[in-house]
Amino acid sequence: MSPSTTTTRFRMGTRPSPMAMEQTGRVETAFRSLHPHIDLEILQITSQGDQHRGPLAEIGGKGAFTRRADEHLLDGRVEATIACAKDTPGPHDRAPGITIGAVLPREDVRDVLVLPAGRPPATLDALPPGTRVGTSAPRRAALLKALHPQLIPVPIRGNADSRLAALDAGTLGADGMIAALAGLRRLDLADRASQILDPTVWLPAAGAGIVVIEHRADDHTTSCLLAPLSHAPTRALFDAERAALATLRGGCLTAASIHATLDEKTDRVTVYAVVLDPAGGTPLRTVTTGPASNPTAAGHQAGEQLLDAGANRLLGARP
Template sequence: MSGAVKLGTRGSALALWQAEWVRAALARHRIAAELVVIATRGDAEVDRPLHQLEGKGFFTHEIEEALLDGRIDVAVHSLKDLPTELADGLALGVVPERGNAAEALVTRDNGITSVAGLAAGATVGTSSLRRVAQIRHLRPDLAVVPLRGNVPTRVQKVKEGRDGLDAALLAAAGLERLELADRIAARLDPLEVMPAPGQGALGLEVRADDQTVRARLAPLEHAPSARAVAAERSLLAALGGGCQAPVAAYVGPRAPGPGSRLYGRVTALDGAVQLTASADIDERDPVAAGVAVADLLQAQGASRLLGR
């Protein structure tokens, strides 16, 4: 292809940072790229928690349409927002090096360094069912309330104590990318509050038959990150969960010895029951680990917790 690669992105501050990061990374390989901003349903409908909206792909559908129509060449996504089942004709082309996958606690008051450190009855904001369920499991006394908006808005709402907020959970990577790391009270152990499958990673989606664009993106591929998110997304797909399901996944080091291990978790929405399982990852077939962990969770009753 001739001309600049057109990168489709949402218009939020974080999405623009991510797309600009991709543009700069391509520029280092002497590949020109330009940003095309596309509004999505998830950006427009901010008055309700995402799980109350019908359908899926709230932050990706309109960008995928532009990709299929040829208006853009690459869709730049936060990988945790991208459904595991892609539209016909599209494929996950490249996964660049992953950022921090952990959850971050943001608090109104200073001096709090953990979920355990929050006062009894404190109000925590999040609209993620995965976070809601895990917080309720850890601290059933806390009041968990919906919190939507872009990352800086959510942080500001907590710092101002708006709507009685004492704290919120956000992805550490988003805060770090927007230079808001100083607002993080604590980076949570992924085995305490487990992140979403693919959290901290970018996914560069392409047309499945566009080998030219794939070749131009190839220098950005980071094999260890791609293997980790393949295992995590395989777990989510095997459980039949969407991006808003209370399914968590995390790839950490295998101990003792070299290699990686996949951890998966399903938590009842009321926090009363939490299931966790894990399996070693074979680098030659990371998807198999996701299927194995899903089978272990199913054997413990995950389908019942997921409402199926």
């Protein structure tokens, strides 16, 4: 007998932000289509990251967005949780007993420049020296320093919609900000992009544009329910990027980019990995390839090559 006929109730947790609720709606639609006889309940879980407006380092980095969701999973209050892959901590920082049940199709990985409403569009190159550009990501701050040293990265916090409102009101503490294009699209605000940044130059984050569904590792019924939602090509990319990040022991405070691509004709994964200098100096780069049947090997190799090249020197650096 299949899990869908023996399970009558399924609880799925998500953050309460507008962006999280939009992606949850898409997951809910897909789940109900696959399992129409299951009573699906969506529970909103407010994370420490949603409540705390200071630097993430003060509350444990990316774990601030997943810690309470992990607690809900482990004590049985929900069967699964939904998250943006790039907002989850590195594998070495996760609570034991939690695993990935589904990886949804990858969306756009590109970042964009956003300016206050009503201001004429401009590019990073065209912004006046001293312009303050807001970001919460060390990767983005390091890229700004390396590629646009005339600009000043400043830390900002909050959900995408609240950041946009503060930017427009002049209360963000920045003259513009960097945001994820996929996130703006989820909010139907892609037209706020003043410049879409070239991902071959402005390097994307590991897990960019990927939504994952997690569950307890020992919950085989949930594993069976979620498996049909997973997109195999994106899962290969996700596994490669996470393997490289794990090898570097990276997390949200790491100025690094891991981006994998899949050539479906050759069935091979290519991993582009970069460790950035938080001060804006020369980054360390590597590229590896491997069979899509073992993407973690290609990711692990990329991480090892960066470590052999001296990545630890940059990984431990501060701006």
